[in-house]
Amino acid sequence: MARNTTLLCIHRDPAQLSLLAEHGYELATATTGSEGLRLFVSLPVDAVVIEFHLGLLDGGAIADEIKRVRPELPIVMLADHVELPVDALKSVDALVVKSDGPHFLLATIHFVLKVKPLQRRESKLRSETPAHLRRTGRSREAAGHGQANAPQSPIAGKETPFSPKVWKSIRDGVIRF
Numbered sequence: 001m002a003r004n005t006t007l008l009c010i011h012r013d014p015a016q017l018s019l020l021a022e023h024g025y026e027l028a029t030a031t032t033g034s035e036g037l038r039l040f041v042s043l044p045v046d047a048v049v050i051e052f053h054l055g056l057l058d059g060g061a062i063a064d065e066i067k068r069v070r071p072e073l074p075i076v077m078l079a080d081h082v083e084l085p086v087d088a089l090k091s092v093d094a095l096v097v098k099s100d101g102p103h104f105l106l107a108t109i110h111f112v113l114k115v116k117p118l119q120r121r122e123s124k125l126r127s128e129t130p131a132h133l134r135r136t137g138r139s140r141e142a143a144g145h146g147q148a149n150a151p152q153s154p155i156a157g158k159e160t161p162f163s164p165k166v167w168k169s170i171r172d173g174v175i176r177f
Contacts, residue, residue, distance in 0.1 A: 005113065008045040010036030010054065010062060011078065017049060019102040020109065033057030040066055045073070047113055049105070052079040052088060060088035067091040074112035078105065107170045 006026045009017050014029035021027050028043050030036035033054045040048070048066055052059040063075050077092045081099075089095060093112050096105045 005046045006044065007109065008036060008040055008043070008048045009050075010059070011049065011051040012054065016102070017105075019106055020049070023106055025109070033059070033062040036062055037065060040069075047074040047076065047109060049076050049078065049109070050092075052077055052084060058088065060085065060091070063091040076105070076108050076112060103170055107166075 004026070005024070006028060007020060009020070009027050009029045010031075010033060011017060011029070012031055014027070014031065017027065017029075028039050028045060030039050034057065036048075036050070039045075048063070050059040050062055054062070059077050059079075063077065066073060066075060074093045075091060076094045076096060077089065078096050078098055080097070082095070082097055084095075094108045096108050
């Protein structure tokens, strides 16, 4: 699944992120912000996992610097709790509270690497497609015959990053995409 995907992990205790390696991600680890920035400029990485409380430089400042250089690079921040300074999250794509567990982190990494880019591409294509060519809520057959579409699920049309089956596997602690 995650073969050849390299994550830069800036965390005081990188061993806590072992589940990511177990699921095929290659980890480049640093225990301080300055060490993480040195790795960032020297290695090609696909995403960053950064702990908020790093000591001298907090994760928000490191994320700001990374986004300044590579604004498209996904960054997931790990925090002890949700209450963070307002500007701590301005350069972050996702926040995971440590109490949510490592499986939620794994699911979030999958989301920012696979699902979010697809949503951006779809949105871009939608905005570039002339209005008269866009699909509406009715199928072509239904539009031609005056029939309504089959009933849709209550979440149809909303952005749902995972299927109910994947959410169940996340809750059960066994991730399957």
